[in-house]
Amino acid sequence: MGKKCVLVSECKIGDIIAQKIVSKYGATIAVENTVINNYIIKKLATFETKYIWIYSIDKDELPKIDKTSFSDVKKNYKTNIIEINQVVNDLCKGKKVEVNKIDKISNSIYKNINDEYYIVKCLSELRDSEEYVYTHSVNVSFYGMLLSKWLCLTKKDINQIVVAGLLHDIGNVKVPIEILNKKGKVDVEEFDEIKKHPIYGYNMVKDTSIVSDVVKEVILMHHERMNSTGYPLGKDGDELSIYCKIIAVVDAYDAITSDRTYRKRRTPFEAFEILKNNSMEYFDIHVMDTFLENIAACYVGSKVLLTNDEEGEILYVPPHCITNPVVSIGERYIDLSKESDIKVKAML
Structure with a gap:
């Protein structure tokens, strides 16, 4: 896979970030190898990010981490x-x-x-x-x-x-x-x-x-x-x-x-x-x-077990609240900063 710089507006669900994304204030938004989803796209818009680097994938090649x-x-x-x-x-x-x-x-x-x-x-x-x-x-x-x-x-x-x-x-x-x-x-x-x-x-x-x-x-x-x-x-x-x-x-x-x-x-x-x-x-x-x-x-993409015994994947770690990441469970997103009864129980 090669790399290419693209407008955030041109990103698609499933694209893989090829270079760490940092906001204009110096906060890390996402790290390399993060798979782009709707939540990440919204965060990029919130931070007014214009361009990012993604992996350039051939037509018949499946997205994958090296x-x-x-x-x-x-x-x-x-x-x-x-x-x-x-x-x-x-x-x-x-x-x-x-x-x-x-x-x-x-x-x-x-x-x-x-x-x-x-x-x-x-x-x-x-x-x-x-x-x-x-x-x-x-x-x-x-x-x-x-x-x-x-x-x-x-x-x-x-x-x-x-x-x-x-x-x-x-x-x-x-x-x-x-x-x-x-x-x-x-x-x-x-x-x-x-x-x-x-x-x-x-x-x-x-x-x-x-x-x-x-x-x-x-x-x-x-x-x-x-x-x-x-x-x-x-x-x-x-x-x-x-x-x-x-x-x-x-x-x-x-x-x-x-x-x-x-x-x-x-x-x-x-x-x-x-x-x-x-x-x-x-x-x-x-x-x-x-x-x-x-x-x-760096823990974006990690698999986790929550205290409610559900398994998920870390989608985003808010720079202002790093102790409570956003976790995806299937098609659902759980923002742990808004769920006082749910925490990360273990890394999988």
């Missing part, structure tokens, strides 16, 4: 988990890690930078609570890369974020496994031990030249918060780099939306609510808003 690209992203993701596992284990044993090993993983992640739809779909589908330490690191690296792109950082800065995401939690391998895998709530002493993982991680890399000072700082301070309530140093927002602020946001998001030994994952929309409620105190507001606005739009 399955090969998604398969490639999944394959790379699984390979990255295996390889970061080896790197972390080598660091834990005090072995010298070759810089090209980390470069290989980070380059593999970076090459997917323009596939944000596939990245979010992949990270939503592939979860393993038993391998949380490693899957979480790869997830944070991907999310951090996307957020850095949305913040318009340089390629050099984005590469630093990718590596920081991969290594930010390496100190967890020094925390007793029975604490990390405890199925119930940890007690005060156990949590105090968990809170040492940034220091453990920093000590693992502080004397190695293959990890930059920027990444070392993220390993040490990704749990610091804007209001000085974080750990291990109690730094405030003015003392945190943009790298620390980015990893803090995506680390929290992935933790909320991942299965853990002691609780089930929350839906992205529950995570949006949790993060919005805490963003002013704990996180940089600009970094958080940029992440939430853009990541929310």
